[in-house]
Amino acid sequence: xxxxxxxxxxxxxxxxxxxxxxxxxxxxxxxxxxxxxxxxxxxxxxxxxxxxxxxxxxxxxxxxxxxxxxxxxxxxxxxxxxxxxxxxxxxxxxxxxxxxxxxxxxxxxxxxxxxxxxxxxxxxxxxxxxxxxxxxxxxxxxxxxxxxxxxxxxxxxxxxxxxxxxxxxxxxxxxxxxxxxxxxxxxxxxxxxxxxxxxxxxxxxxxxxxxxxxxxxxxxxxxxxxxxxxxxxxxxxxxxxxxxxxxxxxxxxxxxxxxxxxxxxxxxxxxxxxxxxxxxxxxxxxxxxxxxxxxxxxxxxxxxxxxxxxxxxxxxxxxxxxxxxxxxxxxxxxxxxxxxxxxxxxxxxxxxxxxxxxxxxxxxxxxxxxxxxxxxxxxxxxxxxxxxxxxxxxxxxxxxxxxxxxxxxxxxxxxxxxxxxxxxxxxxxxxxxxxxxxxxxxxxxxxxxxxxxxxx
Numbered sequence: 540x541x542x543x544x545x546x547x548x549x550x551x552x553x554x555x556x557x558x559x560x561x562x563x564x565x566x567x568x569x570x571x572x573x574x575x576x577x578x579x580x581x582x583x584x585x586x587x588x589x590x591x592x593x594x595x596x597x598x599x600x601x602x603x604x605x606x607x608x609x610x611x612x613x614x615x616x617x618x619x620x621x622x623x624x625x626x627x628x629x630x631x632x633x634x635x636x637x638x639x640x641x642x643x644x645x646x647x648x649x650x651x652x653x654x655x656x657x658x659x660x661x662x663x664x665x666x667x668x669x670x671x672x673x674x675x676x677x678x679x680x681x682x683x684x685x686x687x688x689x690x691x692x693x694x695x696x697x698x699x700x701x702x703x704x705x706x707x708x709x710x711x712x713x714x715x716x717x718x719x720x721x722x723x724x725x726x727x728x729x730x731x732x733x734x735x736x737x738x739x740x741x742x743x744x745x746x747x748x749x750x751x752x753x754x755x756x757x758x759x760x761x762x763x764x765x766x767x768x769x770x771x772x773x774x775x776x777x778x779x780x781x782x783x784x785x786x787x788x789x790x791x792x793x794x795x796x797x798x799x800x801x802x803x804x805x806x807x808x809x810x811x812x813x814x815x816x817x818x819x820x821x822x823x824x825x826x827x828x829x830x831x832x833x834x835x836x837x838x839x840x841x842x843x844x845x846x847x848x849x850x851x852x853x854x855x856x857x858x859x860x861x862x863x864x865x866x867x868x869x870x871x872x873x874x875x876x877x878x879x880x881x882x883x884x885x886x887x888x889x890x891x892x893x894x895x896x897x898x899x900x901x902x903x904x905x906x907x908x909x910x911x912x913x914x915x916x917x918x919x920x921x922x923x924x925x926x927x928x929x930x931x932x933x934x935x936x937x938x939x940x941x942x943x944x945x946x947x948x949x950x951x952x953x954x955x956x957x958x959x960x961x962x963x964x965x966x967x968x969x970x971x972x973x974x975x976x977x978x979x980x981x982x983x984x985x986x987x988x989x990x991x992x993x994x995x
């Protein structure tokens with residue numbers, strides 16, 4: 540991990556790659572970065588550096604294997620090599636495309652232990668494997684029974700094969716997302732519940748990446764290549780479907796192509812089934828998660844409550860409408876804003892804010908939402924009113940939520956302010972105070988970004 544994060548520091552990079560021969564170094568000018576990056580000198584340089592660090596990592600692995608041999612235990616040691624994520628660059632690490640989730644996996648089974656596995660050795664295996672399969676695999680090697688509560692299956696057993704593997708993306712540092720993905724051997728389907736937000740939300744950690752800086756530089760000059768522009772806009776599609784065989788970089792979204800409707804429907808159903816199987820809590824706003832955890836004893840127990848499946852179904856339905864609402868979605872959103880569960884009311888407010896239709900009825904419901912018992916709903920109602928150009932009504936509530944005792948409420952409030960420059964100017968003193976938040980560093984990060992944006 541440390542090796543692969545060194546490619547943006549000249550001295551550190553050279554220290555790591557000093558063992559590489561000349562033919563193991565890359566000619567940066569001849570690099571071809573993935574098409575979703577601007578093909579500039581800077582990007583080519585850091586793509587080349589990344590490949591060089593893979594070679595450096597190979598040396599590191601070799602050193603460790605030699606240590607096993609030196610200790611005389613190489614023939615007694617099962618070795619597994621994998622990484623925790625894909626390329627440490629934008630649209631890869633932390634993202635649920637293959638660029639972020641397709642990781643290496645090499646397993647060495649000494650001859651004396653090969654009777655513990657019933658899959659071919661000395662070759663490759665194209666079965667789908669998820670990291671949740673690692674623990675059951677270890678249980679299998681030790682002869683222990685896999686607990687019923689444990690997800691996944693042994694990838695060293697020929698009888699256990701995954702038809703699908705799943706990935707999720709929720710809050711990343713200081714920005715909220717709710718994205719779910721399912722992958723089979725050929726296709727990947729992605730469901731963006733937060734399709735009203737950009738792909739590249741500003742995150743302090745990610746923005747430090749040299750490639751992210753290059754994307755931002757090109758973006759400011761309005762010279763973004765067409766493929767790169769897919770990820771630099773203000774919104775993202777609600778659904779994405781990719782044919783990995785013919786489109787390994789996952790660029791050509793087939794989700795709205797009728798020729799692939801059967802694949803999309805199949806994978807959509809598999810994804811929702813997994814959300815129900817795992818009692819997915821991702822659609823519950825974080826302040827509500829904290830409250831429910833205290834009420835029931837843990838987050839795990841939230842999904843075990845009677846009626847949770849019904850709530851999850853309602854959340855999914857409301858959130859899918861909320862991301863890209865149509866005019867005929869007004870009634871279900873109005874019904875949602877009066878629902879007994881705060882999480883549903885939250886998504887209903889998001890949906891009413893995304894509606895292009897404006898009416899006194901909508902505004903009345905949202906203004907009522909400003910007085911909701913749930914802080915999540917109050918902030919969502921404020922955000923929706925801003926989108927309907929009703930800024931005046933939101934100042935008082937956002938000022939109050941910015942000083943809330945609930946740290947995740949403060950984060951939600953500062954995000955709304957950060958996304959609205961006029962409010963940032965109006966509440967600059969309150970935002971400066973938020974930038975000093977000692978309890979939650981993410982609140983401080985967003986506040987500082989809001990202040991810097993205001994200065995720009």
